[in-house]
Structures are given as structure tokens and as C-alpha cells.
Amino acid sequence: MAKRIPLEILDLKDQRYSCHGCGDCCRDFSVQLRDEDLDRLAKQGWEEKLGQSVTVEFRGRRYLRQQADGACLFLQEDGLCRIHGEFGFQEKPVACRLFPFNLAPDGNGTHAGLNFACQSVRANRGASLESHRDDLRRAIREVPESNAISPPRLAGDLRADGQEVEAVVSGFDRWLGTTEVPLSIRLDGFAWLSQSLGAASFAEVRGSRVTELVDLLVSALPDELLHLPVDSPGRGQRRQLRQAAFARIEDPRFTGDEKKASLSARLDQWSRSRRFARGRGVIPGLARGWAVPGDFRDVESMPSVPGTPEISDLVTRWLRSTIRGGRAWGTAYYGWTIAEGVQGLALNAACLGWLARAHAAGKGHEVVTIESVGEALGRIDRSSGRAVWLGTAAERLRLRYLAADDGLRRLVRSTW
Numbered sequence: 140m141a142k143r144i145p146l147e148i149l150d151l152k153d154q155r156y157s158c159h160g161c162g163d164c165c166r167d168f169s170v171q172l173r174d175e176d177l178d179r180l181a182k183q184g185w186e187e188k189l190g191q192s193v194t195v196e197f198r199g200r201r202y203l204r205q206q207a208d209g210a211c212l213f214l215q216e217d218g219l220c221r222i223h224g225e226f227g228f229q230e231k232p233v234a235c236r237l238f239p240f241n242l243a244p245d246g247n248g249t250h251a252g253l254n255f256a257c258q259s260v261r262a263n264r265g266a267s268l269e270s271h272r273d274d275l276r277r278a279i280r281e282v283p284e285s286n287a288i289s290p291p292r293l294a295g296d297l298r299a300d301g302q303e304v305e306a307v308v309s310g311f312d313r314w315l316g317t318t319e320v321p322l323s324i325r326l327d328g329f330a331w332l333s334q335s336l337g338a339a340s341f342a343e344v345r346g347s348r349v350t351e352l353v354d355l356l357v358s359a360l361p362d363e364l365l366h367l368p369v370d371s372p373g374r375g376q377r378r379q380l381r382q383a384a385f386a387r388i389e390d391p392r393f394t395g396d397e398k399k400a401s402l403s404a405r406l407d408q409w410s411r412s413r414r415f416a417r418g419r420g421v422i423p424g425l426a427r428g429w430a431v432p433g434d435f436r437d438v439e440s441m442p443s444v445p446g447t448p449e450i451s452d453l454v455t456r457w458l459r460s461t462i463r464g465g466r467a468w469g470t471a472y473y474g475w476t477i478a479e480g481v482q483g484l485a486l487n488a489a490c491l492g493w494l495a496r497a498h499a500a501g502k503g504h505e506v507v508t509i510e511s512v513g514e515a516l517g518r519i520d521r522s523s524g525r526a527v528w529l530g531t532a533a534e535r536l537r538l539r540y541l542a543a544d545d546g547l548r549r550l551v552r553s554t555w
Contacts, residue, residue, distance in 0.1 A: 145248030148269050149464050154253065154456055156239065157265025161258050162218035164238050167427075167521065168256070175281055176232040177201060183226055203232065209427065233281045234312060236390025236472050240275060241524065242282060243464060243471035246290035247301050251275055252471065253466020255457045256521040261513050263456065276289050291469030293342045293349070294478040303349045307336070307477055307545050308462055310353035320361055322446035322454060323555045328360040330547040331367070333481040334516040337542050341478075372549040378416050379537055381435075384490045384497075385415040386529060387522045388426045422497070426518045430501035442497035442506060444555050449509045451534065454491070457516060458484065466524060482538050485547045489521050492554025514524040 163209070170305050172180075172194060185193045193212055194201050202213045213221040222231050239257035253268075293299035299307075314328055335356050344352055372380070381550040389408065411423045418435045425431050432438055444450065461467050461484060470478030477484065494515035499507040522529060541547050 146272065146279070147248045147250045148272055148275075149250070149252060149460055151268070151456070151460055151463065151544065153263070153452075154260075154460060155263050155265045155267060156253065156257070156271070159259050160218055162210075162214060163258055164235075164256070165214040165218075165220065166208075167517075168211075168238070168344055169197075169205070170211065170232055170234050172201045172203065172232055173236075173281070174268060176234075179230055179232075183222070183230065217366050221258075229277070231342050234257060234276070236278045237282075240271070241464065241471060242279060243466055243467055244289050244471060245304065245305070245465055246299075247335070249279065250463075250465040251473075252466040254520050254523075255460075256517045258513075258517075261516065263452075289470050290321045291465075291480075292474075292476040294337075294339070294476050297341055297345075299477060300346070302346060305355045306350040307481070308465075310350075310357045311481065312459055314357050314360055315455055315462070318451070318455070322451040323443070323552070324361050324364065325455075326551045326555050327364055327548055329481075329488065330485040330551045331360070331364060332356055332449045333485040334542050334545065334547055337478045337482050339478070339535075369520055369545045369548045370550060371471050372546065372553050373544075376541060376544075376546045376549055377553075378418065378555075379541055379546075380489055380493055381415040381418050383486055384493045385412055386520050386526070386534070387487070387490050388494065389428055389522070389526065389528070424549055425497055425501065426494075426514070429498055429514070430503075432497060432500035437500040438493065438497045443514060443553070444492050444495050446555070447509065450512050452506075453509065453516065454488075455511060457520070458488070461523075472524050473527075475530070475535075479535065479538065482542055482547060483534075486538060486541060487519050487552065489524065489547065489550035489554055491515050492551070494518060496554065 177194065180193055191204075191214075193204050195204050196202075204213070206212055211220075215221055215224070220231060220235070239254040239260050241252045241254055243252055251268075251271075259265055290298045290300065291304065293303055299314050311329065311332060312362050314332065315325060317325060320328075326419075336353075339352060341349070413422070414423045419432050422431050422438075462481075465471055467484045468477045469473050472480050472483070491512070495507050495511045502511070504511070528534070541550065546550040
């Protein structure tokens, strides 16, 4: 009999979720299909009903076709799924049935993390996360890799054991949960922790010594930040932040993008990325549906994101769920090490601040509101673990550059 791998539901008492049928996931996500999904769609006879193929191929993978506005082909005017309506929930593609949960197997089991691209997750509306266990159990039977025992790497080629993973998770989570400390200071501390962990040499620091190291770092906060003030980010660091933000809002759509010649599409992407790098003049677009500010100076002149109770609650839930759900490293994040993953999450926090300011500037607001933070977070988490270019060597090089000279701390402090 095959060994049953434990399913770890995110243990966050402050986080709830139920689907409220907003349809955003059907309008905003490209759905990659498995062989079993393709078989189901073929048996449902959609090509005969609709007179066209319901899938497209893009860079060697198969996806559900999208309508002209980017919505899923099966999204109806009433906001409901046609596959669900005609054949039932269990006949939808497995990615649709799992969302907004993300499966992250490691040496201890399969963790069910949450994607904050979902409005209901961000709004914290619905039932307890534990109430979804049966649905998740049914869905993961079709995701065999979720049952693979795959311990993440701690750093380099060193595999982390369960105690070491728990040391990092509990330490970072404990700091993030220190709600009496202002959000801006907690984010600064998170960036400092991630830089410190990345700089550690783990060849001789294993097992309980990892726990001791993380506990020592966390216990030094927030006092250590007062003794280690940082300057404003330099020109190169600001350039890297803008390019990182651009990479997180790149959004190929299957309404024509898949038909572009690969070279043409990449040259267009390169041109827009270069304009973000320069940071001068008109912004060449932001996330789909966002109003675009006049130019980059409008974003840079926006004040830092305020740590209001609503914003603090949202950002804290996101970071804690990402860490505790195992979504920042390993199989859930491009195979990255834990040390790389926490630094990548710190960069995501800085990008979140920049994009929230860009959204607010586009709306003509004088300050960043919870609406702008929510929209920006939706874009950040939408791409997290899904945008293949975020898992490349180029992104790792960006992190190494930013982790030096307190770059991550400088960027976080400049946006929050």
C-alpha cells in the first residue's frame, strides 16, 4: 500500500477563506492543463459544442483558451464556470479546483498554502482553512508530485531536515507576529533576517545549531536595527527594484501573445524592462486594468505605504501564510533554497510597496490606501511560483546584488 503523506493545512487562526464567486481567478489567471485535464475536456465534447479548440499551446505547455478580454473561455456572463455548471465541480481542471490553495511538499508532508491573488483570501472572508481538507484531499490525488517527500535545501546543496525547516519557519513567523512593533519595522527586520540567513555558513551549523542561530537573530530585534541604520537605496538598487516590479506584473495572455514570434515577444519584453530600468519618462504600462501614472516620478514622489491597521493585518497575514505554507522555497518556489527563498520574499515585500505606490499614483491618490496594497499584493502573489522567469539565474543574481550592502533593507525602508 502506498504511504499516505500528511496534508498540512495552514495553521493560521487569523486567516479564513471561502469562495464568493467573484470570478476574478477566471479573469486573471492562465490555467495550465495536465494530461488528465485534457482527457476530461475531450470527453466533455467542447470542441464540437463550441466549434473551436478550447486549449492553446504556449512555450511547450497547454493552457485553457481565453476570451478577447483575457477571461477564461468557460467564464459565463453570470460569473460562473460553464464546465462546473454542465458537469460539476469535480470535472474542472485540477488547478481550478485547488485555487487559491498551493501545494508544497517537503520532508514533513504536503503543505497547503494560500494565494493572496484571491479577493476572499485578502479580505479574510469565509470558513476556517481546516474546513477545506476533504476537497484538498480529493484534488491532490491528481497531483502525484504533491506526495513526493522532497526536503528543501537549506543553502547551497545542503538538504534541510524537519527541525531546521521548523527553526526558520517558527523564527521568522514569531517576528512577523510581533504586532506591537510597527509594520515598517517588522518588514525592515524581516529583510535583515533574510540577509543574515543568506550570509550564514551552514556547513558546520546544522540541526539544533540552526535553531540557536535563528533564535539569536530574532531575539536581537528590533534593537539591532537601531544600531544598524541604513541609507537610502542607491541608483543601482532602485533600478533593480523597478525591474523586479516589472517582472512581477508581466502577464502573457492567450489572446494573441501565444501567436507572437518568440523573438518578437522577447524583444518587446526586453524593451519595456529597459524602460523600467531607466526609470524616466512615461511608464510603459502596469498590471492589466490599472491606470498608469504620468511617469516614473509620480511613483517615486508618493509617500511610503502607511502601516494602518488594515494594511498591517493584510501584509502580516500574507507573509506569515507564505512562510508557514512553505511557499517561499523548495518545490513551491522554483526549487530555491530556504536562504534564497526568504530573501526573495523580502524583495517581494519591497516590490509590493513600489507597486502599491504606482497603483495609488495611477488613481490620483495622495496616499496609498488598502485598495492599492490589495491590488498590488494580488499581482505579486499571482506571479509567485508561477512566472518561470522569476526562478531564473538572473533573478538569483539580482538577489545576490541586493543582499549586499543592505540592499534589501534599503529598498524595504524606502517603500514602507
